[in-house]
Amino acid sequence: MEENREISALLTLIDDPDEEVFTTVSERIIHYGSGIIPNLENLWENTPDNEIQERIEMIIHRVHFTGLVQDFTQWRDSAYHDLLFGALLVAKYQYPDLQTAPVIYEIDRMKRNIWLELNTYLTPLEQANVLNSILYNYYNLKGTEIAYNNADDFFIHKVVQGKKGNSISNGILYMILAELLDLPVRAVNIPRQFVLGYFNSEFDVENATLLEQAQSGIDFFVDASNGNPFTWQDVEGYLKRVSITPMPGYFKPLSKKRIIQQLLEELSQCFDTPGQQYKKAELLQLAALLDA
Structure with missing residues (x-):
């Protein structure tokens, strides 16, 4: 200037x-x-x-x-909440000079490689297996436990560059690719976990009021940290172990605003030291902004 x-x-x-x-x-x-x-x-x-x-x-x-x-x-x-753009905004908190074009290009390259292996005759599980094979085997995407000593595991550009992230950042990349490929994959609200559901497009799970209705709306689940699919029985077993009663609301898809809000909230916990408390407060301020 x-x-x-x-x-x-x-x-x-x-x-x-x-x-x-x-x-x-x-x-x-x-x-x-x-x-x-x-x-x-x-x-x-x-x-x-x-x-x-x-x-x-x-x-x-x-x-x-x-x-x-x-x-x-x-x-x-905005009328449409682009999940990739929201995740890139989170990354720009720590990396304000981030160049987004290489990230977008690499994700588009991943999408093309997956698309070449998909066809309309595949079952939902077969479609997921194609995506999982390319993402976790061909690109060798690795999952880490959610920990707060490495903020980079939460940033989408670091996941794309290094092919390593936690369940939230890997899950966001997974959902971005699924949306580009018209696959009905969304994050669900299971307590204490970031889990993806492969939704049945013929069922309106948003308005499900009974657990049986929610079960009809999701064919299976995906562990975004490693791509492994799992069943309703697996989810019910987990909820039983942690003494949580299954409720329909746990299986409704999270909005993109809520996903980015959760990413900000989890990232804020990486900045708990006295000299970085201001970063934690700012990230929570951004998360609260998405409530409006």
């Missing part, structure tokens, strides 16, 4: 020892939006003082975050 008098003055005041002055200055800088980031980066490069560099870094982060709030608001309010 071309510097004017106000920008020049604001940049020289970043090192003001008065916290009130610094707060006012930083808020005004943030008001300029992402266009001012190159000016801040240039100032950082020419500032030898570590404390001032940390101030500049925090201002840059807040500029990115303010833009991200706007992007999430637009995604929330």
Whole structure:
């Protein structure tokens, strides 16, 4: 951004020892939006003082975050919630300069390879087996336990690049590919798990009020961490082990907004250390934004 008098003055005041002055200055800088980031980066490069560099870094982060709030608001309010775009917005929290085109290209390449093996004569389970074979055997996608010591396992671009993620991020990639291939795969609301269901397109599970109706609406389930399919009996056995009574609501598909919200909530737990508490608060702020 071309510097004017106000920008020049604001940049020289970043090192003001008065916290009130610094707060006012930083808020005004943030008001300029992402266009001012190159000016801040240039100032950082020419500032030898570590404390001032940390101030500049925090201002840059807040500029990115303010833009991200706007992007999430637009995604929330859009008529169609693109799951890939929502997952990329989550990744941009930690990687604000993320180039999305390579991610989109690689996912499209995966989709084409799966599509070549599909045909209309396959049963739902056979279709899932084709997707699973390409994704987990050919591309060698690996699943990890959900842990909070590696935030990268939650980011869609890292999953696509490194072919490794947890059940949530792998599940999001799985659903993105399934949607591109017109396969009826959705996440379901089973407690304490992120599980995919292969839905029967002839049954309206959204309006199911009885467990038997929900059972009619899902042919089988998929463990997104490794692609393994499993049955209703497996799910019922799990719920029994954890002392949870099956309810129809557990088997209704999660909305894309709720999926991205859950991704943000889980990611926030990666930032529990004192120096990163602000990141946890910001991620929960983004998650709460999707409630509206």
